[in-house]
Amino acid sequence: MSAYRLPMAFHESFSLNRPAITQVLDAAQAIESINAPENKALLLSELRANSSLGNNYVKSMPKYAIGIGILNDRLTVTQFGHVVTSHDRMMDNSDTLWLLHYFLSGHFGPGPEFWHELCATYFRVGNRFTRQEITESIARVYEQAAGRTASASGLKTTTTIFLGTYLKRDGLGNLGILYQDGDHYVVTQPDAPSAWAFGFALIDDWARRHDGKLSVNLDDLTQARGLGSLFLMDEAAVISALGELQRAGIVEMYRSARPYQLLLLAHDREAMLRNVYGIDDSTLLA
Numbered sequence: 001m002s003a004y005r006l007p008m009a010f011h012e013s014f015s016l017n018r019p020a021i022t023q024v025l026d027a028a029q030a031i032e033s034i035n036a037p038e039n040k041a042l043l044l045s046e047l048r049a050n051s052s053l054g055n056n057y058v059k060s061m062p063k064y065a066i067g068i069g070i071l072n073d074r075l076t077v078t079q080f081g082h083v084v085t086s087h088d089r090m091m092d093n094s095d096t097l098w099l100l101h102y103f104l105s106g107h108f109g110p111g112p113e114f115w116h117e118l119c120a121t122y123f124r125v126g127n128r129f130t131r132q133e134i135t136e137s138i139a140r141v142y143e144q145a146a147g148r149t150a151s152a153s154g155l156k157t158t159t160t161i162f163l164g165t166y167l168k169r170d171g172l173g174n175l176g177i178l179y180q181d182g183d184h185y186v187v188t189q190p191d192a193p194s195a196w197a198f199g200f201a202l203i204d205d206w207a208r209r210h211d212g213k214l215s216v217n218l219d220d221l222t223q224a225r226g227l228g229s230l231f232l233m234d235e236a237a238v239i240s241a242l243g244e245l246q247r248a249g250i251v252e253m254y255r256s257a258r259p260y261q262l263l264l265l266a267h268d269r270e271a272m273l274r275n276v277y278g279i280d281d282s283t284l285l286a
Helices: 018-030 036-050 055-067 079-087 094-105 113-122 131-146 152-167 195-209 235-247 269-277
Strands: 128-130 178-181 184-187 215-217 251-254 261-264
Touching: 018 036, 018 055, 018 079, 036 055, 079 269, 094 113, 094 195, 094 269, 113 131, 113 152, 128 131, 131 152, 152 178, 195 235, 195 261, 195 269, 235 251
Parallel strands: none
Antiparallel strands: 128 184, 178 184, 215 261, 251 261
8 A cells, every 4th residue: 555645844834724724625526537747737727727725735635635644645536535525515524624634644644744643652641741742752753854954933833733633623623632721722632533443543554553463452542652552542442343343244353362363354445445434235326
């Protein structure tokens, strides 16, 4: 699977905005029959002609659309993007929001590397942190990746867009992960995603990180920086979701002796999305 990741300055100084991204998705579908190499110019042209987005939004929101998994890096609509268009166009379903967050914060993209690092480090229930801590973490990730120091203005702006994405209701604020308390930001306990949304993320993450493996240590999902932590799920919540997936024949847990093992028995993302959105089997996904 592609290891494409967005760069640090992809955002053009704007936080994620779901209504704007809906317009991007509409435009991408309008030109879907066009060959991939031309898609970037065509998409920008379509957005400028037939959307209400300003020039900088036209630049930034397609990149966010890649980051949240509804477009691929060729700017064509993904399977997830097609399902969202048909069943949750405004992207306000809780499971949709969780999956947008998952793609942005995943271990291997498509969201930017700093996004994963911030979520894995700071998004722990009850944690408090400051803007300065976020800025310093972004600076470290950028310097390690690029071999040079990021500009102070770029770091300040990137801090603002990251925090804004999880505070604003037109971003991912409705997940209820974060709130501001004076000079600090506080991580709360949000409602967990459904077992089906977690299952979709598990299958996607497995393909990115464990492709070809029959099993992994169960601790890989429940540990501090494991997949469960990206959804702010503690060990009990992860085991509960996996239990539901096991009853559905998606996974098998072996917990008789440590290290506990998890087998992934099904790799069908489409089946998971059908369950997330209650899609009848007669409905075909693109």
